[in-house]
Amino acid sequence: MADTLNAQQWQVAQPDLRAVGLVALAGTLDILIGSYDYSYLFRLRWPYGKAAQNAQRLPQFFGVNEPLPLLLAVILGFQHAAAMVGGIIAGTLTVTVLNPDQAITEYLVGVSLVASGIGTITHVIRFKLFSLRGKTFYYGTGVVSVMGVTTTEVVIGLQVIANDVARGTSWNDAFGKFLGTNLICVWITFCVSWLPTRILRKLFPSWIAGLTVFLVGVNLLGIGMKNWGGGYNCAEGYEELCSGNGTVQLPYGSISYLGLGSVCFLVLLAIEIFGSPFLRNAEIILALLIGYAVAAFVRHDGDKYTNGQAIRSAPAGIFFWLHTFKLGIYPGAILPFLIGYLADAATAIGDLTATEEASFLETHGTPHDERVQGCLLADSINSFLATLATSLPINIFAQNNGIISFTLCASRIAGVCAGLWLILFGVLGNVGAFFTYVPNCVLGGIETFLFGTIAVAGIKVLVEEHLIDRRTRFIVAIAGGVGIGVTIVPNFATAHLWLISDNASAGIRALHDSIILILSTGYVLGWLTAMLLNLIVPAEVDPYEALRQARLRGELPLTALPGMHTAQGEQPTVTPGLSERPSLSEKPGLEAGDPADAEQDAHLRKMIEIEG
Numbered sequence: 001m002a003d004t005l006n007a008q009q010w011q012v013a014q015p016d017l018r019a020v021g022l023v024a025l026a027g028t029l030d031i032l033i034g035s036y037d038y039s040y041l042f043r044l045r046w047p048y049g050k051a052a053q054n055a056q057r058l059p060q061f062f063g064v065n066e067p068l069p070l071l072l073a074v075i076l077g078f079q080h081a082a083a084m085v086g087g088i089i090a091g092t093l094t095v096t097v098l099n100p101d102q103a104i105t106e107y108l109v110g111v112s113l114v115a116s117g118i119g120t121i122t123h124v125i126r127f128k129l130f131s132l133r134g135k136t137f138y139y140g141t142g143v144v145s146v147m148g149v150t151t152t153e154v155v156i157g158l159q160v161i162a163n164d165v166a167r168g169t170s171w172n173d174a175f176g177k178f179l180g181t182n183l184i185c186v187w188i189t190f191c192v193s194w195l196p197t198r199i200l201r202k203l204f205p206s207w208i209a210g211l212t213v214f215l216v217g218v219n220l221l222g223i224g225m226k227n228w229g230g231g232y233n234c235a236e237g238y239e240e241l242c243s244g245n246g247t248v249q250l251p252y253g254s255i256s257y258l259g260l261g262s263v264c265f266l267v268l269l270a271i272e273i274f275g276s277p278f279l280r281n282a283e284i285i286l287a288l289l290i291g292y293a294v295a296a297f298v299r300h301d302g303d304k305y306t307n308g309q310a311i312r313s314a315p316a317g318i319f320f321w322l323h324t325f326k327l328g329i330y331p332g333a334i335l336p337f338l339i340g341y342l343a344d345a346a347t348a349i350g351d352l353t354a355t356e357e358a359s360f361l362e363t364h365g366t367p368h369d370e371r372v373q374g375c376l377l378a379d380s381i382n383s384f385l386a387t388l389a390t391s392l393p394i395n396i397f398a399q400n401n402g403i404i405s406f407t408l409c410a411s412r413i414a415g416v417c418a419g420l421w422l423i424l425f426g427v428l429g430n431v432g433a434f435f436t437y438v439p440n441c442v443l444g445g446i447e448t449f450l451f452g453t454i455a456v457a458g459i460k461v462l463v464e465e466h467l468i469d470r471r472t473r474f475i476v477a478i479a480g481g482v483g484i485g486v487t488i489v490p491n492f493a494t495a496h497l498w499l500i501s502d503n504a505s506a507g508i509r510a511l512h513d514s515i516i517l518i519l520s521t522g523y524v525l526g527w528l529t530a531m532l533l534n535l536i537v538p539a540e541v542d543p544y545e546a547l548r549q550a551r552l553r554g555e556l557p558l559t560a561l562p563g564m565h566t567a568q569g570e571q572p573t574v575t576p577g578l579s580e581r582p583s584l585s586e587k588p589g590l591e592a593g594d595p596a597d598a599e600q601d602a603h604l605r606k607m608i609e610i611e612g
Helices: 007-015 017-033 038-040 070-095 104-126 151-166 171-185 185-194 195-201 206-228 257-272 277-281 283-297 308-312 331-358 366-388 401-407 412-427 431-436 441-462 470-488 508-520 524-536 542-554 593-609
Strands: 127-132 135-139 147-149 394-396
Touching: 017 070, 038 070, 038 277, 070 104, 070 147, 070 151, 070 277, 070 283, 070 401, 070 412, 070 431, 070 441, 104 147, 104 366, 104 394, 104 431, 135 366, 147 366, 151 171, 151 185, 151 195, 151 206, 151 331, 151 508, 151 524, 171 185, 171 331, 171 366, 185 331, 185 366, 206 257, 206 331, 206 441, 206 524, 257 277, 257 283, 257 431, 257 441, 277 283, 277 401, 283 441, 308 542, 331 366, 331 394, 331 401, 331 508, 331 524, 366 394, 412 431, 508 524
Parallel strands: none
Antiparallel strands: 127 135, 147 394
8 A cells, every 4th residue: 555654654754863962962061061172170289390291171151142052151150159258258357346245247148149139130131222323221231240248348347347346236226227328329320330331441540449449458457367366256356365365365466376377378378270161260269168177176265166066056038127227327438438439439430341251352443332231220229239238338349350260260150159159158057157257367368369459450450551650650649558558557537537526416427427538448548648649749741651652653763862972974874664663574483474473463553542
């Protein structure tokens, strides 16, 4: 019959089930694992000798919108989260250093991690809001921007809480005032987010942002050193023997404390020298965990440096509003907090630009301007919502940019996974308790390195600006000198500057507290000084820089530079212009069409176009 298929025809008509199964398996493996070189992430290195000079095969680069295998997304997301955990925890523990209730500290560590994770996801996904006059407005950056506790508000917060507690206010009420003041002041970032980028660049030059970040790092370094020596309270004289190191109580600066803190530095050094990209990207949290483990094993006269029982008895889960605080306002801290948020806005632009560079995205033009607008808008609203949920204020960080550069993965999927990891860390109650009971000496060792990296990040921005302008060097010298000086001697101008009576009005007292707080906070005074001088000191052409640019364009001979003279009987050497440069065939060691020379030539042309 025509409708009947013989055996041979049946085999041709039916698909090979084994082949289908293999194709399905290959597709599943590609989704789950992919073809990424995972050995690159975990391969240890020996940087000494000739073997260290052998070039390693770099992994595949993943762009911002490229999909990732599930396993790689989870691993890289964990790396981003691990790079952030240290900064989030350190900032939270710095603000709560005077808090006597460890359960509250556990809670704040957890909710700060959760808030940072949620904020990270909203930044990475980015939401389109509306278009107006040809410009599109967004909520978020659309790149791997991770959020963490803002260090500028931490510096001011510790100071105002300490002052309020010294007046007899309970820590919980003082922290509630800290939250309430931030809920008001954060809206200045919201207003700034709607300004055109060209105005933002004029208002917040990147070198002022770099100076501010440097001063914040210097200010925080003092807190790290105090914890390393045993604890903030005993360093400030609040207690004779240092608490916060398990049941061990020793005088400040004891060799036992210094030794445990040094373990963290040794681990950091070993990982930096021999570690794989995975280990080096997570070196801060790994050094903290190893230092914590060493502290858990050692004893001092039978006493322990850790509190395992408190960790085991921690609540199973943590989320927003499990603890609440009575909101209030510090009238005298409003102006310093406003300055802090303006400084955060300036540094956020720099952090975003660094992320764009690591992701091979343009750092100028309309896409960049839209990312800046979305960044500042999301920073302000995310910080407001986080503070409303009893977390510390948050903003974007730049610590994860090294991970993008190391792994060559800028995919937003990794950023979403990082946010999920942070939420998981925060929700688990034992994680918050674990970090709450880190011995002060171990935490101080990590903080000293972590806050040092903040200061170096500021220096990096200053160096990239070259500081070739005499005016800029002048302003940085004054503002930086004042900011560092106040950090070292915080009461140099506040002890007898303005004495007010006890019956002074609330307005006078708020103004007094605001001025005193500004004059005693190094980065606030430094930023304010730099901004004022930037408006007052007129711009001028640096004579040396003008000559340098003229020589670069081939308009002046070498002898035009001060102090340069020709020997008797010699003709002055003229720097050739671009059209007078020797041809490739005249350059020793280079063949015509050498790509290195072509790249160099193109770079020089671009420099002349920019500087001309």
